[in-house]
Amino acid sequence: MASNTHTRPNMTEHVDQDPTSYQAAIYQKGLKYQRSPFTFKSLDWESLAAERLSVESKGYVVGNAGTGETARKNRAAFEKWSIVPRRLVATNTFPDLSTEVVGRKFPFPIAIAPVGVQKIFNPDGEIATARAAARERVPYIMSTASSTSIEDVAAANGDGARWYQLYWPSNEHNDITVSILRRAKQNGFSALVVTLDTYILGWRPSDMDNGYNPFLRSDQIGVAVGFTDPVFRAQFKKRHNVEVEENLGAAAAEWTRTVFPGFSHGWDDVKFLQEHFDGPIILKGIQTVADAQKAVEIGVQGIVVSNHGGRQTDGGNSSLGVLPKIVDAVGSKLDVLFDSGVRAGADVAKAMALGAKMCLIGRPYVYGLALGGEEGVSHVLKSLSGDLELTLHLAGVPSASPKDLNRSVLVREDDL
Numbered sequence: 001m002a003s004n005t006h007t008r009p010n011m012t013e014h015v016d017q018d019p020t021s022y023q024a025a026i027y028q029k030g031l032k033y034q035r036s037p038f039t040f041k042s043l044d045w046e047s048l049a050a051e052r053l054s055v056e057s058k059g060y061v062v063g064n065a066g067t068g069e070t071a072r073k074n075r076a077a078f079e080k081w082s083i084v085p086r087r088l089v090a091t092n093t094f095p096d097l098s099t100e101v102v103g104r105k106f107p108f109p110i111a112i113a114p115v116g117v118q119k120i121f122n123p124d125g126e127i128a129t130a131r132a133a134a135r136e137r138v139p140y141i142m143s144t145a146s147s148t149s150i151e152d153v154a155a156a157n158g159d160g161a162r163w164y165q166l167y168w169p170s171n172e173h174n175d176i177t178v179s180i181l182r183r184a185k186q187n188g189f190s191a192l193v194v195t196l197d198t199y200i201l202g203w204r205p206s207d208m209d210n211g212y213n214p215f216l217r218s219d220q221i222g223v224a225v226g227f228t229d230p231v232f233r234a235q236f237k238k239r240h241n242v243e244v245e246e247n248l249g250a251a252a253a254e255w256t257r258t259v260f261p262g263f264s265h266g267w268d269d270v271k272f273l274q275e276h277f278d279g280p281i282i283l284k285g286i287q288t289v290a291d292a293q294k295a296v297e298i299g300v301q302g303i304v305v306s307n308h309g310g311r312q313t314d315g316g317n318s319s320l321g322v323l324p325k326i327v328d329a330v331g332s333k334l335d336v337l338f339d340s341g342v343r344a345g346a347d348v349a350k351a352m353a354l355g356a357k358m359c360l361i362g363r364p365y366v367y368g369l370a371l372g373g374e375e376g377v378s379h380v381l382k383s384l385s386g387d388l389e390l391t392l393h394l395a396g397v398p399s400a401s402p403k404d405l406n407r408s409v410l411v412r413e414d415d416l
């Protein structure tokens with residue numbers, strides 16, 4: 001744990017009150033000289049985590065596509081909207097942060113975004129994150145590029161809510177896709193998140209400078225889903241006459257080609273996933289009204305308005321910038337989720353006010369994982385939800401439901 005943890009010896013009694021807000025609990029603990037594992041300044045998490053990581057891992061998580069223009073715009077877009085401070089709204093309770101997404105209710109409007117290769121950030125990787133997510137009652141979206149198997153993530157997540165993110169093998173590998181979907185369903189992943197923007201990796205200068213692709217490293221991190229898949233294993237054995245373990249390099253290369261085929265599926269192919277996954281489907285990476293409308297036409301239950309945190313296309317638009325138009329076009333027909341650039345409670349509030357039902361958190365929890373494993377991820381999730389709670393409270397917004405948190409809560413900074 002970080003060195004700024006100060007716990008006085010013999011100060012073991014628990015907080016005697018049960019404060020409603022997380023912030024109140026922090027101040028109570030402070031009275032007993034107990035500190036949180038690392039700072040609450042969410043914009044400092046990146047540089048703190050970077051100090052702990054290898055050059056390669058740091059480059060991988062912090063890095064963006066090309067010049068970083070899309071990622072910068074993601075952040076800048078939040079400052080174009082301001083939260084209207086309404087006064088003398090006679091509220092006497094803390095805001096209700098719960099939200100309903102694809103037919104289920106969640107206590108907070110945040111989710112763990114799918115992030116691959118988590119063992120490069122902390123040896124416990126996905127296990128630590130999946131535990132923290134369950135503990136904090138935040139849904140865990142498991143990446144196909146995980147460094148832990150579907151079965152082990154499910155065990156760590158226990159009775160937590162979890163969804164599976166698919167890196168979608170090309171049609172010639174449909175038997176592998178079916179096998180993955182079956183394992184996900186059997187292991188309690190209730191929804192399928194299909195990422196559309198990463199059938200090939202973007203131009204990533206940091207990783208190219210380091211000659212770094214986590215799939216192809218000698219320790220083959222990020223291939224756990226494939227290496228534990230019975231169909232992939234059987235096919236590999238038939239082709240090479242050896243088990244995956246006997247030729248790890250070839251197996252990693254083959255799995256990488258399977259999940260990053262280098263070309264995209266078409267809209268018609270989504271039907272195959274609908275036929276083979278018994279549960280809601282959410283398309284991740286939507287950035288235009290036209291694509292959002294196609295998602296409605298093919299009958300999926302949700303979309304994530306996302307540009308992959310600016311890691312895929314350089315020179316692109318901000319993700320928040322396109323959110324209102326997409327919500328206007330399809331928000332009454334499917335659930336619109338949001339990610340890319342969320343760093344604080346106010347960011348979540350703004351995306352929700354513009355019509356998102358939930359925000360996926362990407363890099364911030366990865367920094368938490370690097371800084372403090374399970375506790376670190378918990379700290380990040382509690383910070384963001386605690387911050388959101390007070391932000392809404394002070395804005396006079398009684399709940400995160402669209403009836404209270406909508407565009408009337410925002411003003412364009414340029415229009416003031």
Ligand SMILES: Cc1cc2nc3c(=O)[nH]c(=O)nc-3n(C[C@H](O)[C@H](O)[C@H](O)COP(=O)(O)O)c2cc1C
Pocket residue numbers: 060061113114115116143144145146165195284306307308309310311339340341342360361362363364366
């Ligand atoms: C290190 C890293 C790995 C990622 N891996 C995946 C992945 O395996 N699947 C996926 O759909 N998105 C992946 N993403 C994208 C996130 O799900 C999310 O869209 C993005 O991080 C959101 O932007 P933010 O980092 O600004 O919050 C990854 C992002 C990072 C930073």
Ligand SMILES: O=C(O)C(=O)c1ccccc1
Pocket residue numbers: 115116117145198201214222308311
């Ligand atoms: O880095 C990413 O953004 C990503 O989606 C990914 C791709 C391959 C392996 C791990 C993560």
